[in-house]
Amino acid sequence: MDDAKLKSIIEKHDRDPANLLAILMDIQKEERWLPKETLKALAAEMNLPLARVYALATFFAAFSLKPRGKHLCTVCMGTACHVRGAPRLVDHIQREFDVLAGNTTADMKLTLETVNCVGACALGPLVIVDGEYHGNMNAGKMDRVLKPIKQE
Amino acid sequence: MSHEDTPKGAKITFQVDGRACEGFHHESLLGALRRLGFEVPSLCFHEAVSTYGACRLCLVEVQKGRKSRITTSCNFPVTAGLQVRLDTPAVQQNRKIVFQLLLAKAPASPEVRALAAEYGVHSTPYKVSEEAKDNKCILCGLCARVCTEVVGANAIAFSGRGSHKDMVAPYDEAAEACIGCGACVEVCPTHCIGLRETPEIRTIEKWHRDLPLQKCEKCGRPFAPTFQLMTLGKRVGMKLSDFKVCNDCR
Known part of the structure; x- marks a missing residue:
């Protein structure tokens, strides 16, 4: 996911860490899965620990950290x-x-x-x-x- | 005075095995019991960080009013008039099961085995899975709590859920946020994280983190990871050049 797209998703959710789950869902809607590079960029952009983003992304079965098919x-x-x-x-x-x-x-x-x-x-x-x-x-x-x- | 009005930390009295004891309103029950000299087993409790109730070993029976129940004491708040019983048959029975589960979860941990043996549990009826055989981690999360709340590095967190739950650095790769302070290594109740050091590099094994060590300008002894000095220095507005000598030479 390119930077502009990611930023627009973050802005849509007011840059609020409490909306992290909704942000991840929006990213997945676009990409069908959660790419590592995007999560790293997200953590950096929102100034959140990557460990926290990763913990949330792995907790829910709805998220996939592996590429999904069409x-x-x-x-x-x-x-x-x-x-x-x-x-x-x-x-x-x-x-x-x-x-x-x-x-x-x-x-x-x-x-x-x-x-x-x-x-x-x-x-x-x-x-x-x-x-x-x-x-x-x-x-x-x-x-x-x-x-x-x-x-x- | 109803207890909603009692300010946090106010002195109150509660009972332990029928004995009147002094405590502070809303402090951790386990913390109070330890301070009063009672023996309650636990692996995941540390007074420096928030309680999590993960190891389930600090079970006690509490009673307020007529109903009594079994609960973990670490995350149970002390209130006035609380009655606590430490070693009832129900506590013993539940604790035995917890020990058996821990023995199946972390069979390779001498600490878990020693503590279980102290309470008369020497084996587990539960199946030890093939992956669990060499496991020492009981997933208490104390390392992550210390990393977040005390160190502020936020390098590690739980991943997954249920039987897939694990304590790893993100993606189980080198934890880039880890400053190599070793607080997690120090605090881990089963010593399962592992720290190795050569004169040049400190390695935190579980987080796959290798960090070059800073050498003291005076005695030449390596004393802390350079990255740790840089990160902590930045936080207090000091430069790396301010940390050129070790504590002993300062």
């Missing part, structure tokens, strides 16, 4: 989704896209992540693809949702 597929592995077959869904996607959970395909097309509960347990098993929530998933429906990505 598309993001998040499978909920909370208790409700888990007992309704989320692990099988993860296995299925792992096989279909040849990627291990927590990683990105070699062609940087898809990142597969798991998360422990997004709070929509009634819809379990739940999968979020590029911000869109798909409830009551099974392998067949999963294939239909991921087909456009596969064919890209």
Whole structure:
């Protein structure tokens, strides 16, 4: 992320260290992940310890410190989704896209992540693809949702 | 006087195992107990920094009014009329579990093993994972608290969460903000940080930090990392040239 862009995000949040979380979210919205150089520049620009920025960025599962692919597929592995077959869904996607959970395909097309509960347990098993929530998933429906990505 | 009106630090009385004791309003209960000469085990407490309640060893039973409960004493405030019991069966049982968990978390730490043995815990029923085998760190965060609150370097902090929680320099690379003062090394209850020194370089092992040492102009002995002198000097408005001799030669 270039300096001007980073500065505009920081300004948008009044340069307030209390808004660090919102700043990180905005950076990730732009970059899809949190690059090391950007976090270093952010810490320097806001006069914050890098250790604090790093602590916050690693605390939340929503942040990624590794480059993410063009598309993001998040499978909920909370208790409700888990007992309704989320692990099988993860296995299925792992096989279909040849990627291990927590990683990105070699062609940087898809990142597969798991998360422990997004709070929509009634819809379990739940999968979020590029911000869109798909409830009551099974392998067949999963294939239909991921087909456009596969064919890209 | 209700206790909301009592100013912080005012002298009050509370009871320990039925004995009346003097303390100061809202001070750390563990601090008060230690001052009064009671023995309470703990690893993560240090009077110079804020309390964190990480090691869970300083458990006591407290009672105010009718309800009694088990709590960590380090981050429990002393108030007037508080009743504290130190060695009840419930405290002993909970402390035993904490020791067992610590033994599984940091099996390589002689300090944890020695303290556990003092309280009659010699082994753990919990599974020691392969990565934990050589681990000495109990993740109490005392090093980071000292680094932030006392030294002001802010070089280290917790990363991750849950089973991924760790105490590392950012990205587990050389901590650029570390001034190599060694306060964390000194304060670590399990001595897991590690400091090495050659005549030229001081290394803080856990933070991967190598810092050249400043040699005293008079006796020639290396006495502190140059970066430490520069950083602290800047803070008080002095130059590196003001720190050319060591404490002994000054």
